[in-house]
Amino acid sequence: MARYVFITGGVVSSLGKGLASAALGALLQARGYSVRLRKLDPYLNVDPGTMSPFEHGEVFVTDDGAETDLDLGHYERFTGVHARATDSISSGRIYSNVLEKERRGDYLGKTIQVIPHVTNEIKDFLHIGDDEVDFMxxxxxxxxxxxxxxxxxxAIRxxxxxxxxxxxxxxxxxxLPYLAASGELKTKPTQHSVKELRSIGLxxxxxxxxxxxPIPEKERAKIALFCNVRPDAVIPAYDLKSIYEAPMAYHKAGLDQAVLDAFAISPAPKPNLARWEDVMDRLDNAEGEVRVAIVGKYTQLEDAYKSIAEALTHGGMANRTRVKAQWIDAEIFEREDPAPYLENFHAILVPGGFGERGTEGKIKAAQFAREKKIPYLGICLGMQMAVIEAARNVAGVQTAGSEEFDHEAGKKRFEPVVYHLKEWVQGNHVARRKVGDDKGGTMRLGAYTANLKPGSKVAQVYxxxxxxxxxxxxYEVDVKYRDKLEAAGLCFTGMSPDGRLPEIVEWKDHPWFIGVQFHPELKSKPFAPHPLFADFVRAAVEVSRLV
Structure with a gap:
């Protein structure tokens, strides 16, 4: 039966609970324990799938098709344990489940209340899989x-x-805020936060x-005294240059030992930190630098592309190269020539997104990469824009566009090289969707198989x-345009097993130009960089050597 660690936060938001949880999971793994990490979110959305990236950062997707909080990305990157739909829950989902049960009559006519019905639903969620791991x-x-x-x-009480x-x-x-005027660290906010926690029984x-x-020993002793915590269980957490320093930094501060002591596990197994020592060596001893332009529409908030930023870092680690990513608003290229903005970069990445805003700029970025022979990685919408660019400027389909944008405009303006996916094979059944369906949870979500063309660039990479x-x-690239596009030089080198859905395209006569319909960044880890990102950065390194 699993032991449980509940991680809460106080004083202010964005303290790094997700990172601390992920680092603790990595440290427990280093001591030989199996772990699983979960996120319980209080918002009333059923999941983050319908939220704007400006509201909640990126949406992280699991193999089994759950749209989750970006913290689950941290959990996977630090532990390598693939998250599941049962690792993420929100108030919206909890209340939805309770109300569905009430409508079915499962509560046998009882009055439905927060206690015990909502709290019981949360506890039932916590119990899932508790016999599979050592620590939850x-x-x-x-x-x-x-x-x-x-x-x-x-519920956790x-x-x-x-x-x-x-x-x-x-x-x-x-x-612990620092007041520069008095030169003091103030412990009172922490005391009040713990007081608030204790008032509800925790x-x-x-x-x-x-x-x-730095937190002086006398301040740690004061916190321990007033918060009723052992002095060696007051763990300092300082700002870091990289999030991947967190496991080593928290181990040095004694976090994993404090948690094991709280469980009365003694003697504790000694940790094997070789994996994280190698990660830090690759970060600290980079042998060069490449510049990558990320041309997107949510560039004001880096968390909107969190997994992409981290996957580029991982690709740099694989090549012992520091990746300097710069975010460029795609809308700029709808007004201005992209050349002055892009000519000094060693590679270009166009990420996913929704809606028409900025897409013409992304198309110009793909055109610049194709014509100038600069490494290009197009992800999801980034692949679709590369296909539209090829159709318009090389294959002769001058009005090529996406059905997504025609739906937004309410009229037909484009020849739909990219169309709304209405039917596909999902596991053992056929999934069907209509344009007017609810937005939440209705996309093609989760892990799907793709077959790669032998001898292609992607087959070599993988x-x-x-x-x-x-x-x-x-939305998907329409396979009916395959022959015309391949005749122009854009090869369909990855397809769904039934041959109906294009998964990967690449330019035949380009040193490195690949578009993928999926999101490879979601599976990249610092100790196991995704092969596409590792090779993309390698190609950028080759360009940097020619400059």
């Missing part, structure tokens, strides 16, 4: 004191009481204190001809 790490989104988070705090003594540990992240066993300044990658889209 559960991060509670939001900040203690938020009204929407109260059912989750009450009840859950800890239901379990045998010593089966649950509470870890709380807080902030006593933290481990305190992780974010600070921009080292195999059958792959499985994660998808998140509702």
């Amino acid at each position: 790490l559960c991060e509670i989104g939001g900040t203690v004191g938020d009204i929407e988070g109260l059912p989750f705090f009450e 009840q859950f800890s009481q239901d379990k045998p003594r010593g089966q649950c540990v509470f870890m709380h992240l807080t902030l 006593q933290p066993d481990v305190l992780v204190c974010r600070s921009e300044q 080292g195999e001809t059958v792959i499985e990658e994660r998808h998140r889209h509702r």
